[in-house]
Amino acid sequence: MSVASEYLQLQRESTEDMVRRHAPLVRRIAYHLMGRLPPSVDVEDLVQAGMIGLLEAARNFATDRQASFETYAGIRIRGAMLDELRKTDWTPRSVHRKLREVSEVVRQIENETGADAPDAEVVRRLGISTQEYHQILADAASARLLSLSTPDEDDEGAALDVADQEGLGPQDRIEQEGMRQSLIDAISGLPEREQLVMSLYYEQELNLKEIGAVLGVTESRVCQIHGAALVRLRARMTDWRAAPVNSESGTVNRKGRSPESSRAPRR
Numbered sequence: 001m002s003v004a005s006e007y008l009q010l011q012r013e014s015t016e017d018m019v020r021r022h023a024p025l026v027r028r029i030a031y032h033l034m035g036r037l038p039p040s041v042d043v044e045d046l047v048q049a050g051m052i053g054l055l056e057a058a059r060n061f062a063t064d065r066q067a068s069f070e071t072y073a074g075i076r077i078r079g080a081m082l083d084e085l086r087k088t089d090w091t092p093r094s095v096h097r098k099l100r101e102v103s104e105v106v107r108q109i110e111n112e113t114g115a116d117a118p119d120a121e122v123v124r125r126l127g128i129s130t131q132e133y134h135q136i137l138a139d140a141a142s143a144r145l146l147s148l149s150t151p152d153e154d155d156e157g158a159a160l161d162v163a164d165q166e167g168l169g170p171q172d173r174i175e176q177e178g179m180r181q182s183l184i185d186a187i188s189g190l191p192e193r194e195q196l197v198m199s200l201y202y203e204q205e206l207n208l209k210e211i212g213a214v215l216g217v218t219e220s221r222v223c224q225i226h227g228a229a230l231v232r233l234r235a236r237m238t239d240w241r242a243a244p245v246n247s248e249s250g251t252v253n254r255k256g257r258s259p260e261s262s263r264a265p266r267r
Contacts, residue, residue: 015055015058015059018058018061018069019051019054019055019058022054022058022069022070022073023051023054025054025070025073025074025077026047026050026051026053026054026077027047027050029050029074029077029078029081030043030046030047030050030081031043032205033046033078033081034046035207036201036205036207036208037085041085045084045088046081046084046085048084049080049081049083049084050077050078050080050081052080053073053076053077053078053079053080053081054073054076054077056076056080057069057072057073057076057077058073061073095136095139098136098139099136099139099140099231099234101126102122102126102133102136102137102140102231103231103234103235103238104235105117105122105125105126106122106231106232106235107235107236107238108125109121109122109125110235110236116190116191116232117232117235119133119228134224136227136231137223137224137226137227137228137231138220138223138224138227139227140226140227140228140230140231141208141223141224141226141227141230182237183233183237186233186236186237187233189236190229190232190233193215193225194225194226194228194229194232195229196215197211197215197222197225197226197229198226198229200214201226208222208223208226
């Protein structure tokens with residue numbers, strides 16, 4: 001359908017008709033997300049949140065937009081589902097506590113050595129078994145959909161949330177752009193396999209089983225690699241999470257330097 005044809009059809013359709021016609025899109029997006037979520041998440045909760053997103057899209061879509069309504073609605077639907085997941089945290093507080101402890105040890109090791117923290121050294125400093133460590137990494141991968149995007153209840157730092165740029169003020173835009181660049185820098189400094197898993201999971205949107213097939217490893221091993229990447233990113237973004245924003249300049253007052261420059265030179 002051409003843009004002109006869609007424009008005429010949207011002009012004639014009521015909001016109710018638009019929602020009814022695009023309702024199957026909500027279920028497609030919900031089931032696609034479910035492939036990347038723990039089994040404790042109810043797909044019907046995602047569908048309900050997605051229908052609200054679709055309704056808002058139908059009400060707010062401007063027919064002079066260059067994107068089609070389905071593209072616009074898909075973004076709003078997925079965003080509504082992610083918002084619901086962020087609000088509904090199914091992870092026990094003990095898991096968050098362990099993740100903070102592991103992240104802090106990783107941060108200390110990397111600041112001391114200027115190199116990626118080896119698993120064996122992290123395990124030694126934590127005083128736990130390798131099996132328990134791997135379970136913590138698995139928990140990190142499933143704790144929240146994008147566990148960097150929402151702070152824990154006990155965290156003092158700000159959320160690492162890549163927000164929709166529409167509706168943000170100038171100060172928020174500066175902060176968001178700075179966060180994006182810092183996160184990009186931190187990801188580029190991950191070990192090669194962790195970078196690959198992050199790319200396949202978040203950019204290519206493959207699920208853990210599909211990534212395992214690409215890498216030739218088990219799904220549980222992919223989960224561990226993904227969790228290790230999230231823990232490492234959390235450790236390297238600590239300064240950003242705790243940095244307040246200068247209300248006058250709109251810039252971020254970091255406690256330290258960027259995630260990469262705050263670490264000692266690699267040996």
